[in-house]
Amino acid sequence: MTAPRRNLVEVSDLKLHFPVYGGLLRRQVGNVKAVDGVSFDIIEGETLGLVGESGCGKSTCGRAVLRLYELSGGAVRIDGEDIATLSQEQLRRKRPTMQMVFQDPQASLNPRMTVAAIIGEPLDEHTDWSRARKLERIYELMDAVGLNRDFANRYPHAFSGGQRQRIGIARALALNPKFIVCDEPIAALDVSIQAQVVNLLEELQERFGLTYLFISHDLGMVRHIADRVAVMYLGRIVELAPVSALYDTPLHPYTQALLSAVPEPDPWTETRKERIVLKGDVPSPSNPPQGCNFCTRCPRVMDICRRIDPPYREHAPGHFAACHLLDETRTDQPKDGARPEQDQPHIHQGEDA
Amino acid sequence: MADGALPVLDVKNLKTVFRTRAGDIHAVNSVSFDLKPGELLGVVGESGSGKSVTMMSLLRLLPMPPAEILQGQVMLGGRDLLTTGEDDLRAVRGREVGFIFQDPMTSLNPVFTVGFQIMEPLRRHMGMTRAQARRRAAELLQLVGIPDAERRLKDYPHQFSGGMRQRVMIAIALACDPQVLIADEPTTALDVTIQAQILELVKELRQKLGMAIIWITHDLGVIAGIADRVMVMYGGQVVEHGPVREIFRNPAHPYTRALLQTVPKVHGDRDDKLRVIEGQPPIMVTVPTACPFRDRCAHAFDRCARENPARREIAPGHDVACHWDHHEAAT
Numbered sequence: 080m081t082a083p084r085r086n087l088v089e090v091s092d093l094k095l096h097f098p099v100y101g102g103l104l105r106r107q108v109g110n111v112k113a114v115d116g117v118s119f120d121i122i123e124g125e126t127l128g129l130v131g132e133s134g135c136g137k138s139t140c141g142r143a144v145l146r147l148y149e150l151s152g153g154a155v156r157i158d159g160e161d162i163a164t165l166s167q168e169q170l171r172r173k174r175p176t177m178q179m180v181f182q183d184p185q186a187s188l189n190p191r192m193t194v195a196a197i198i199g200e201p202l203d204e205h206t207d208w209s210r211a212r213k214l215e216r217i218y219e220l221m222d223a224v225g226l227n228r229d230f231a232n233r234y235p236h237a238f239s240g241g242q243r244q245r246i247g248i249a250r251a252l253a254l255n256p257k258f259i260v261c262d263e264p265i266a267a268l269d270v271s272i273q274a275q276v277v278n279l280l281e282e283l284q285e286r287f288g289l290t291y292l293f294i295s296h297d298l299g300m301v302r303h304i305a306d307r308v309a310v311m312y313l314g315r316i317v318e319l320a321p322v323s324a325l326y327d328t329p330l331h332p333y334t335q336a337l338l339s340a341v342p343e344p345d346p347w348t349e350t351r352k353e354r355i356v357l358k359g360d361v362p363s364p365s366n367p368p369q370g371c372n373f374c375t376r377c378p379r380v381m382d383i384c385r386r387i388d389p390p391y392r393e394h395a396p397g398h399f400a401a402c403h404l405l406d407e408t409r410t411d412q413p414k415d416g417a418r419p420e421q422d423q424p425h426i427h428q429g430e431d432a
Numbered sequence: 433m434a435d436g437a438l439p440v441l442d443v444k445n446l447k448t449v450f451r452t453r454a455g456d457i458h459a460v461n462s463v464s465f466d467l468k469p470g471e472l473l474g475v476v477g478e479s480g481s482g483k484s485v486t487m488m489s490l491l492r493l494l495p496m497p498p499a500e501i502l503q504g505q506v507m508l509g510g511r512d513l514l515t516t517g518e519d520d521l522r523a524v525r526g527r528e529v530g531f532i533f534q535d536p537m538t539s540l541n542p543v544f545t546v547g548f549q550i551m552e553p554l555r556r557h558m559g560m561t562r563a564q565a566r567r568r569a570a571e572l573l574q575l576v577g578i579p580d581a582e583r584r585l586k587d588y589p590h591q592f593s594g595g596m597r598q599r600v601m602i603a604i605a606l607a608c609d610p611q612v613l614i615a616d617e618p619t620t621a622l623d624v625t626i627q628a629q630i631l632e633l634v635k636e637l638r639q640k641l642g643m644a645i646i647w648i649t650h651d652l653g654v655i656a657g658i659a660d661r662v663m664v665m666y667g668g669q670v671v672e673h674g675p676v677r678e679i680f681r682n683p684a685h686p687y688t689r690a691l692l693q694t695v696p697k698v699h700g701d702r703d704d705k706l707r708v709i710e711g712q713p714p715i716m717v718t719v720p721t722a723c724p725f726r727d728r729c730a731h732a733f734d735r736c737a738r739e740n741p742a743r744r745e746i747a748p749g750h751d752v753a754c755h756w757d758h759h760e761a762a763t
């Protein structure tokens with residue numbers, strides 16, 4: 080069972096800045112630093128969850144990792160190959176191994192194409208298979224995602240949101256990919272349908288040995304599906320850890336606040352809970368604050384946070400975070416066996432919004 | 433919230449249908465509920481279950497046609513809103529009953545300042561002068577936690593963030609001191625951090641102002657934190673209703689039970705496999721003569737196809753519309 084764990088995806092110091100134009104001459108006046116230096120690995124066969132508030136750069140990160148955008152900096156190695164430096168032709172040949180499932184199944188499916196044509200499109204583009212062989216593959220994919228073969232010639236509008244997402248998943252699977260970026264694949268679906276789609280994704284992962292980057296703002300669902308989780312804030316990863324460590328002993332005040340904000344379906348704990356309520360909104364990524372990106376909203380902000388960007392460090396095996404609070408407690412502690420999370424008092428005081 | 437208190441709002445046997453080209457859609461099927469002074473009634477259910485249409489029917493806010501209210505009674509302040517005149521109803525909307533919708537960007541008018549939009553109902557319903565309305569508008573913005581309120585009256589909706597726009601919507605809904613506030617998925621489009629801010633605000637405002645609230649959501653976590661009573665809707669009808677703790681401790685309807693089990697938790701034990709509800713919510717193309725949930729129900733038996741179950745009380749204040757006896761379940 081303990082096969083060697085291999086990194087399928089290695090992202091280092093990835094940057095994706097969108098130019099902002101302004102003034103009379105429409106000159107570039109600044110940058111939206113949507114992704115501003117993130118590094119992470121994804122182990123073959125695992126699911127890395129990527130969470131954070133809207134606008135923090137999750138989608139941009141997911142697209143950049145597949146080089147759907149030209150990178151502003153950094154490297155993305157997939158299966159050992161840096162895709163940032165591939166030529167367009169090399170990239171085209173690499174495409175089948177890396178795919179994407181989108182949030183809005185409605186918008187991502189061409190309404191004028193039949194389900195069979197949509198699912199078969201990648202086959203048309205990347206194979207020279209006969210019609211019969213393609214059709215056979217399309218049926219196989221429809222079976223795999225739980226779509227009735229009889230509906231192959233229908234159009235997407237005839238399907239419910241959950242079924243449309245299955246069509247999107249079947250299309251992503253067509254070329255036997257190794258790696259799939261799922262960008263909020265369940266956000267547009269009803270609660271009862273969300274569970275169906277997540278179970279399907281898990282089943283397919285097991286069956287085909289898929290590796291997922293699972294982007295979501297639903298912290299409960301990410302806890303369920305992910306092996307490890309990265310928390311993004313304003314273009315940066317502030318914390319990354321195995322799922323149990325992240326949810327049980329979050330180190331970063333942002334992660335703590337995010338988790339505390341999720342309402343639990345339990346009236347007993349909900350009415351008693353002291354919530355950490357963050358003040359205000361996320362600052363603009365075109366003008367991030369000096370020092371730590373989170374310093375304008377952090378309930379435990381210190382002087383140093385407004386001056387110096389905290390280093391992103393490993394605080395326990397596989398548990399990374401970027402926060403000055405952690406570095407402080409660390410220097411006070413004996414080096415051997417110190418578990419930073421135990422030194423971290425959790426915040427119990429609610430902050431007034 | 434006293435049990436004996438007379439309800440501020442009392443809805444009986446409400447039926448609303450849409451006459452569309454493709455046929456009728458029975459969106460609301462004999463819905464009855466009431467709302468006591470100062471309480472918060474949570475309404476849950478998947479999309480299409482009839483939550484919004486029910487609430488819009490109360491104030492006749494639906495486009496008619498295609499909508500048609502077939503029957504019902506909506507008692508507010510001693511009169512039936514379904515038979516009262518249009519003028520009277522206009523006075524009720526925004527005055528006695530405040531409304532907050534899911535997407536503040538579509539409900540705020542982009543071409544008017546936020547100040548104008550808060551002042552408008554004050555001048556119309558409360559007969560305030562410009563100066564009075566302006567003062568009150570600034571007070572309201574302050575009340576909902578918008579910093580620098582006086583100055584921000586001059587700003588347009590797009591100059592506010594999503595969370596701040598939702599606060600503006602709340603300020604407008606509260607402007608005329610309504611007895612009843614109806615909030616339709618007001619935090620669904622927001623991030624959890626911003627949702628937490630809004631929920632704190634609502635708790636605070638309830639203490640200060642004491643109005644009764646109907647809060648529509650599909651998020652059981654939100655309900656758990658703020659509701660006194662819960663009404664679960666499915667297929668345009670109320671399938672279960674009761675005090676919040678009773679609903680979470682002793683859910684009786686298979687749909688409520690399944691909903692509670694499909695929510696993955698952030699704290700506590702992690703579930704290995706997510707429970708699913710197979711199939712999809714129905715679109716009611718006929719008057720229901722059978723249980724609308726039966727196709728997806730693990731406990732359905734022949735009677736469920738023959739007869740649409742009526743609501744029956746199973747504990748004080750707790751009723752369920754289901755033929756199955758949930759005590760049969762071991763857990």
Ligand SMILES: Nc1ncnc2c1ncn2[C@@H]1O[C@H](COP(=O)(O)OP(=O)(O)O)[C@@H](O)[C@H]1O
Pocket residue numbers: 097111112113131132133134135136137138139140364
């Ligand atoms: N094509 C684009 N041009 C300019 N700015 C963009 C573009 N796409 C995204 N952004 C900006 O980049 C930031 C991150 O966006 P996004 O990656 O979509 O965040 P998330 O997926 O976490 O909600 C936001 O401020 C967004 O407005």
Ligand SMILES: Nc1ncnc2c1ncn2[C@@H]1O[C@H](COP(=O)(O)OP(=O)(O)O)[C@@H](O)[C@H]1O
Pocket residue numbers: 450452457458459477478479480481482483484485486498715716
């Ligand atoms: N304008 C309309 N025309 C036709 N059908 C409608 C209209 N508005 C709502 N419906 C239908 O009424 C039913 C209930 O909808 P709604 O009350 O909006 O559900 P919810 O708010 O619970 O998501 C749905 O089947 C919906 O499709």
Ligand SMILES: [Mg+2]
Pocket residue numbers: 137138139263
């Ligand atoms: Mg996104």
Ligand SMILES: [Mg+2]
Pocket residue numbers: 483484485616
């Ligand atoms: Mg609705």
